[in-house]
Amino acid sequence: MTALLLDAVSWVLLMAGCVLVLIGALGLVRMPDFYCRLHPAGITDTLGADLILLGLMVQAGFSLITIKLLLIGAFMFFTSPTSTHAIANAALVAGLKPERAKVPALPEDKGDNQ
Amino acid sequence: MLSGVFSFVSAGLLVHLDAVDVAFTEAAVGAGISTVLMLSTLALTARHESLNRRPRAIPLIVVFLTGLTLVYGTLDMPRFGDPNAPIHSHVSPKYVNDTAAEIGMPNIVTAVLASYRGFDTFGEVTVIFAAGIGVLLLLAGTIRNAINGNISAMEHHLVLRVVTKVLIGPILLFALYVQFHGDYGPGGGFQAGVIFATAFIIYALVFGLETARRALPGRVVRILLATGVLIYGGTGLISFVTDHNFLDYSVLGATAVAGQHLGILLVEFGVGMTVSAVMVSTFYAFAGQNPPISDEDW
Amino acid sequence: MFTATALALLAAMALALVRLYAGPSLYDRVLAANSFGTKTVLLIGVMGFLTGRPDFLDISLLYALLNFIGTIAVLKFFRYRTLGDNVEGEGKP
Numbered sequence: 219m220t221a222l223l224l225d226a227v228s229w230v231l232l233m234a235g236c237v238l239v240l241i242g243a244l245g246l247v248r249m250p251d252f253y254c255r256l257h258p259a260g261i262t263d264t265l266g267a268d269l270i271l272l273g274l275m276v277q278a279g280f281s282l283i284t285i286k287l288l289l290i291g292a293f294m295f296f297t298s299p300t301s302t303h304a305i306a307n308a309a310l311v312a313g314l315k316p317e318r319a320k321v322p323a324l325p326e327d328k329g330d331n332q
Numbered sequence: 333m334l335s336g337v338f339s340f341v342s343a344g345l346l347v348h349l350d351a352v353d354v355a356f357t358e359a360a361v362g363a364g365i366s367t368v369l370m371l372s373t374l375a376l377t378a379r380h381e382s383l384n385r386r387p388r389a390i391p392l393i394v395v396f397l398t399g400l401t402l403v404y405g406t407l408d409m410p411r412f413g414d415p416n417a418p419i420h421s422h423v424s425p426k427y428v429n430d431t432a433a434e435i436g437m438p439n440i441v442t443a444v445l446a447s448y449r450g451f452d453t454f455g456e457v458t459v460i461f462a463a464g465i466g467v468l469l470l471l472a473g474t475i476r477n478a479i480n481g482n483i484s485a486m487e488h489h490l491v492l493r494v495v496t497k498v499l500i501g502p503i504l505l506f507a508l509y510v511q512f513h514g515d516y517g518p519g520g521g522f523q524a525g526v527i528f529a530t531a532f533i534i535y536a537l538v539f540g541l542e543t544a545r546r547a548l549p550g551r552v553v554r555i556l557l558a559t560g561v562l563i564y565g566g567t568g569l570i571s572f573v574t575d576h577n578f579l580d581y582s583v584l585g586a587t588a589v590a591g592q593h594l595g596i597l598l599v600e601f602g603v604g605m606t607v608s609a610v611m612v613s614t615f616y617a618f619a620g621q622n623p624p625i626s627d628e629d630w
Numbered sequence: 631m632f633t634a635t636a637l638a639l640l641a642a643m644a645l646a647l648v649r650l651y652a653g654p655s656l657y658d659r660v661l662a663a664n665s666f667g668t669k670t671v672l673l674i675g676v677m678g679f680l681t682g683r684p685d686f687l688d689i690s691l692l693y694a695l696l697n698f699i700g701t702i703a704v705l706k707f708f709r710y711r712t713l714g715d716n717v718e719g720e721g722k723p
Binding site for chain 2: 670681683685686688689691692693695696698699700702703704706707708
């Protein structure tokens, strides 16, 4: 009985993670602008990865494998948003402008975009 | 970038082929260090390729002939995965059957690498050492010091600095884990050395090369470089001077198996030390080529 | 269960490759490569469970680490490189 329950829980977690990862990848392809693409890539990568790892953890039970999965999950939780932030920061400093938004004047130029 | 992705994919393929240690090393070296070093090399080259006007015929012919000879040599080899090949009927069963009795460690790959074929691994370590020396010899004269101190750090990237500071400790711990866990799972000296160097490389990337040089000075790295090979050769010499074969670990401990364990531990440690020192010194040499840029320009 | 996850991850990796090829700017490609690396970490973990060998998790942890430093290294070096060609202004993205 508990094995069935554990299987069901890990099915739900794994499928939720997979759905998020697929939505993220689809968003990465379909979004019109670089800054729009940051959202699916960054957010869904982190949460989808953590959900999949949680599902694998439920499958593994209490063992060393779970500790390792927990470490990978914690690492992804910290570094995946940081990478996205660094990419966005580098793009902004290099001058890549958002195409469709009317943004306030960026520090290095006066006047609006569009 | 694509070469890094390619390394990831090829490591996945190796994992599928059940060669976990090789996948580990491929990941560490191909996807990690090669990307960083290739990028630092690209930063030094010009934007446009200068075309070679006259195509040379002789190198092409030499390469072609060498390739033909190699292909001809492979025609004699047994087919891939043939169960009757000599390597599968004599060599592999001996390793698989005897490792538990003679060496007593679960990871047969490490046992073969460090004990049965220890002399080959000694040659590998010496080659890595020679490569590091070569890089240092070629590039030592062109390393420029920073003009005004520590100006290529990323001071305004607060998120990156905090996260890196938090992560460097666990990365070093992971490197030590991989080093000493190589007897029981995938790992060993080569992979651990690369991971160890990675911690210092990311410190240098985020906090500036000068800060990293103060944390781990160049002469310390060079001392470590030589000490690793010395440890490896020294372990072999101990058995040499007690009237046994070179690199025969059985004499190092009370029983043969204990001696094997101690010997493998020592040589893997030497390998790890040399590999990490070579990676760090190569990165220092490549990244120190251009004068660092100021922070606002980054 | 694991097979379905692995197939979904492979499909996502293929989509990331599309963006890697087609991204008009450099940063699109860096983002896609980072995403590809994250999915590789998950794929190795899932494959470890599929084949019943949990030793693969060490490799996943290593990939996660290398993905991170690879992204940082690419960003830093591409920024520096455009500045090397064009001293006073900023480089093109």
